[in-house]
Amino acid sequence: xxxxxxxxxxxxxxxxxxxxxxxxxxxxxxxxxxxxxxxxxxxxxxxxxxxxxxxxxxxxxxxxxxxxxxxxxxxxxxxxxxxxxxxxxxxxxxxxxxxxxxxxxxxxxxxxxxxxxxxxxxxxxxxxxxxxxxxxxxxxxxxxxxxxxxxxxxxxxxxxxxxxxxxxxxxxxxxxxxxxxxxxxxxxxxxxxxxxxxxxxxxxxxxxxxxxxxxxxxxxxxxxxxxxxxxxxxx
Numbered sequence: 001x002x003x004x005x006x007x008x009x010x011x012x013x014x015x016x017x018x019x020x021x022x023x024x025x026x027x028x029x030x031x032x033x034x035x036x037x038x039x040x041x042x043x044x045x046x047x048x049x050x051x052x053x054x055x056x057x058x059x060x061x062x063x064x065x066x067x068x069x070x071x072x073x074x075x076x077x078x079x080x081x082x083x084x085x086x087x088x089x090x091x092x093x094x095x096x097x098x099x100x101x102x103x104x105x106x107x108x109x110x111x112x113x114x115x116x117x118x119x120x121x122x123x124x125x126x127x128x129x130x131x132x133x134x135x136x137x138x139x140x141x142x143x144x145x146x147x148x149x150x151x152x153x154x155x156x157x158x159x160x161x162x163x164x165x166x167x168x169x170x171x172x173x174x175x176x177x178x179x180x181x182x183x184x185x186x187x188x189x190x191x192x193x194x195x196x197x198x199x200x201x202x203x204x205x206x207x208x209x210x211x212x213x214x215x216x217x218x219x220x221x222x223x224x225x226x227x228x229x230x231x232x233x234x235x
Contacts, residue, residue: 003042005234007042007231008046008097009028010097011048012067012087013048032062036224039224055100056104063108063110063113080128084128115209116174116207118205119197122181124180130173148189150187154184159223159226167217184199
């Protein structure tokens, strides 16, 4: 009997005292693990570590979102907004794990902040604080959609080609400014902010700015299914 695919999920990191503990702790909203389990995978939480010895056992990698921003120094800028909150250890860890995991040609999915991390990893840059008529940091609950996305006709990802109007849940105050090397834009918001992309030299490495792990729409489910189906090919 075949085992279920193992998916590693990166975590948020808190150093200061807050509601959970006065000592440093890792955090991950359970929607990330639940959605993978529903599609037949075994989710593994990846704590932030100084070194990464072995990741070959992972059949897929999910770079999660969270309460953080990527230090602008990674894309050659200084901090230009008082809303920027970096978690340096997290960004450093995620860069390290991508350096080792990307060459394995196994599926990678970046969600929200993870999408932005992928873009910066491949040489792109970010809008440090979005000023738009679109509520990208939606005021309504995360388990509701907030705005439409426009699909790029040139996308070679089948799930995007076969879709029409798509509404998504959005929770980010930053956005993609310059797209990274070898990244193909798959979807935009009505204000032309990039909402999704994939890497054109990899079997499946993609990023989305919204939160498909909530599985609100059939389109969200198709994204998670695409990711987990690729992971199953490694088992």
